[in-house]
Amino acid sequence: MSPEYIKSLSLEDKELLCSELRDKIIHTVSTNGGHLGSNLGAVELTVALLSVFDYTKDKIVFDVGHQAYSYKLMTGRFDRFDTLRQKGGVSGFPRISESPYDAFDTGHSSTSISAALGMARARDLKGEDNYVVAIIGDGAMTGGLSYEALNDLGHSRKKMLVILNDNEMSIDKNVGGMSKYLKNLRISSGYLSAKRNTENFLTRNLPVIGKPIMKMMLSVKNFFRFAVNKQQTSMFEDLGLVYYGPRDGHDLKGLIKHLDAVKDIKGPVLLHICTKKGKGYKFAEEEPSSYHGVGPFDISKGVVSSGKLSYTTAFAGALTELATKNKKVLGISAAMAQGTGMDKFAFKFPERFFDCGIAEEHAVTMAGGLAVSGFIPVVAIYSSFLQRAYDQIIHDVCFMNLHVVFAIDRSGFVGNDGHTHNGLHDISYLNSMPGMTVLSPRDYSDLKKCMDYAINKCEGPVAIRYPRGSSVFEEEGPLYTEAEDLxxxxxxxxxxxxxxxxxxxxxxxxxxxxxxxxxxxxxxxxxxxxxxxxxxxxxxxxxxxxxxxxxxxxxxxxxxxxxxxxxxxxxxxxxxxxxxxxxxxxxxxxxxxxxxxxxxxxxxxxxxxxxxxxx
Ligand SMILES: Cc1ncc(C[n+]2csc(CCOP(=O)(O)OP(=O)(O)O)c2C)c(N)n1
The missing domain is CATH 3.40.50.920 (Rossmann fold)
Incomplete structure (x- = not known):
């Protein structure tokens, strides 16, 4: 679809387009597997973005990238979309090698604002005039990188739009102070409704002159803020961005209007929208965590769990058993409790479990703090995401020879998520860390034995890497015999x-x-x-x-x-x-x-x- 064609569509046609995109996404994911909930929640946002911006010139930067299916469908990949996530097919994430309209490769969280700010700076250095838009979820906002970027962006005064797509969900329910803060923003009516009323008044009663006045008011952040309400400011405004929101992220007409209103503001703007993860597919709306990433499923029945034992469930079982006997054992997850099996531990020992949000660096350093205080933290993180915490493992754990157990799930190949999610670097980077023990079990019983060693016998840092999925040795009987020494x-x-x-x-x-x-x-x-x-x-x-x-x-x-x-x-x-x-x-x-x-x-x-x- 050309930008001109999208822009020429009537609102009714754009609404129809949203439901066509939803159908296509549900059908394709039900066959190929993929990220369902996040994509269904971002349909109206994408149609609105492409109605206002020109994807051939402007840079639309997704965070994590697991919500870009509509974007792919509208920017030249509709015909090939049935190859989604397959070998040689359309990637499940934005890929600059796949399309000139994918602005940046993604897969790991919280990168969009940094990458977009780089693009905005490059644009200005080159004297160009394209727009740069970063789209970030409230889950990704729990990652430290996004704050480093906001800090820099506010100070830079670069013209750039950040869209905060707030669905109150990470993969699981979002956690932490930021999530509470966003909730407060959603419910604090005074400042926001005052803003909205002013805007409505201006655009309804003064359709021609109202829009530029609105833009002027938004760009003069302090004037607007203090003129409307002296008490309330948003943290984003204090950082130097114009804050605009929260808005209904499924109201297409409203979204187009808001994007149009903020796009010419000179400095950085944050537009906060509220969406529903899984929007438009009953099962996904009801159980958003289970429909974040799914394998193939029957649309009429929804996802049915195979119930098959996997390395993840074997880890969860071993951990819970060992932690029952050893009260010093604590569990840590970086927003992946369900994916890593830590939810089983959390269910049994809620007071001994900590979910830090998408914050692998913080999770590791916090584990160091717990270990230096006499506990045995087990940090369960996927191999590729643990790459984020390379320095923290060396500096905050290994150098002090702290007893932290790293349970590294999704080691090796992970399949259809592709190279950004493969866990291929763990042996290499862990090998070089002083005092680190690295264990690579071959089956469930070996994994259990490694867990026992790591928790009860090892005294320093220890990493256990195991893969996604199930072991073939389960059916054939474990290779490991009790007498073997690890x-x-x-x-x-x-x-x-x-x-x-x-x-x-x-x-x-x-x-x-x-x-x-x-x-x-x-x-x-x-x-x-x-x-x-x-x-x-x-x-x-x-x-x-x-x-x-x-x-x-x-x-x-x-x-x-x-x-x-x-x-x-x-x-x-x-x-x-x-x-x-x-x-x-x-x-x-x-x-x-x-x-x-x-x-x-x-x-x-x-x-x-x-x-x-x-x-
Ligand atoms: C560094 C890193 N850690 C963990 C993940 C796994 N992960 C993928 S999406 C996601 C949640 C993202 O939530 P949000 O940004 O709110 O987007 P939503 O899916 O709700 O649209 C997580 C934890 C990741 N991609 N990158």
């Missing part, structure tokens, strides 16, 4: 001395398959699984492999600084040929988990052919 190599198959595959963690599944397939082809080797990535049992590994021709290390993580490279370093000078397999210096984009393994040549068949070609 810090010793675990021989899974010993069929000969031609080669040895050394796997770490859950990629053991592919390696076990590969060693059996190679044996059928006449290549007899071993498969040894290593849970302890750091400290690594390198001497024991050497003893087990010194007679084999080649050692292949396999990890579902980037090669650089990883398990294989570390082993090579530790066994440097020994007569052992080590060939590391892992993810090269590349981004593994969206696809199924299996496709991502194939793309990085880490599936069993690729491992077989790579080993065959070496042998």
């Amino acid at each position: 810090f010793k190599p675990h021989v899974q198959s010993d069929l000969g001395d031609e080669f040895a595959i050394l796997s770490t963690g859950f990629i053991a599944e592919q390696c076990q398959d590969a060693v059996l397939k190679l044996s059928e082809l006449g290549f007899k080797g071993k498969h040894i699984n290593i849970t302890a990535v750091k400290p690594m049992p390198s001497e024991e590994i050497y003893e087990l492999t010194k007679n084999v021709r080649y050692v292949f290390t396999v990890e579902e993580a980037i090669l650089s600084g990883g398990f294989g490279e570390n082993l090579m370093e530790q066994l440097k000078g020994r007569d052992l040929k080590i060939i590391p397999f892992g993810v090269e210096d590349q981004m593994i984009r969206a696809g199924t988990y299996k496709e991502q393994l194939v793309d990085s040549k880490l599936d069993a068949d690729s491992i077989v052919s790579r080993i065959r070609s070496v042998l």
Whole structure:
């Protein structure tokens, strides 16, 4: 749809467009899976934005990016939308490589205001005149980065619009003081309704002259604020932005009018709108947390949980069991209680659980504070989001050798969310941290054993990485036997001395398959699984492999600084040929988990052919 076409539509047609977009989103997500609730809540906002701004020139910057489906549908991707989140298809997030109209790549939270301010500064340096709009949710506003950006933006006085899309939800119910503050803004009528009445009066009674007067009043923030109400100011105004709102984010006509009114204000403006997550699909409106991100489902029945055991539920079960016995154990989540399984812990021990909001840095440093005070905090964060807290783990935990347990969910490939959500860097960055123990369990019982070690035996920082989804070993019976020591190599198959595959963690599944397939082809080797990535049992590994021709290390993580490279370093000078397999210096984009393994040549068949070609 061209910008001109969108602008030429009547209000009725635009309303019809909203329902067409909703239908398309619901049908596509019900087939492909995806982010439903946030997208349904942002339909009117997107139609209003594209009615007022020109997406071919202006920069529309989404936060997290999990609400950009309508935008994608209206900016040239309608025909391909049934490929959403599939390999080679339309990404579930804005991607500058996918469309010139996607302003910035997203996936992680709270980046939009910073990125948009960069664009506004660049625009002014280049002498251009496009608009820059950042759209941020109230959940993303719990992330520290958004405050750093607001602080800079208010001071910069750059012309830029921030739209705060407030649905009172993060993935779960939003938490923290900011969320309370926004609630107060929503209900404090004096200042806001006074503003609204003035505006209504001006635009209704003086349609021609009223609009510029309104703009002038909004741009002279202090004058307006004190003229209308001396007591109430919003924190955004104190930071240097013009605050405008809250407005109904599903009132298309009103939204277009408000956007039109604020777009020419000279400095930074924040437009606060209220929306409903899941708007237009009954099940999603009723249970917004469950419909934030979903797999394929039947539209008439809604999402039905598979009830299958997963690494996440295995972690939650182990944690709750261990915490029942050890009262020092506390649980911390960064706005992902349900996703990490921490909700089970929170349900059982509400006073021992803390949800910090989308604030991974704060969560880690706060865990340091709890640990230095004698508690054992378990911080459950997805691997890719924990990247945010790199410095906090080193500076606020490792340097003091504090006993903090990092439960790192979604390690390795995550499938259709794509490269921004893959957890491929954890081994590498944790390996370099002083005093950090790094464990990579291969199945549920191994994970449980790691949890017991981390909570009851370890005295310093310890990280346990485990993947999304379920273990195949569940059906086939765990590989782990009670007698095994976590810090010793675990021989899974010993069929000969031609080669040895050394796997770490859950990629053991592919390696076990590969060693059996190679044996059928006449290549007899071993498969040894290593849970302890750091400290690594390198001497024991050497003893087990010194007679084999080649050692292949396999990890579902980037090669650089990883398990294989570390082993090579530790066994440097020994007569052992080590060939590391892992993810090269590349981004593994969206696809199924299996496709991502194939793309990085880490599936069993690729491992077989790579080993065959070496042998
Ligand atoms: C750094 C980081 N931590 C956690 C997440 C997981 N996450 C994705 S969306 C989301 C909630 C966002 O809430 P909000 O900004 O209000 O948007 P809404 O979905 O309500 O529209 C969270 C916690 C993330 N994307 N990035």
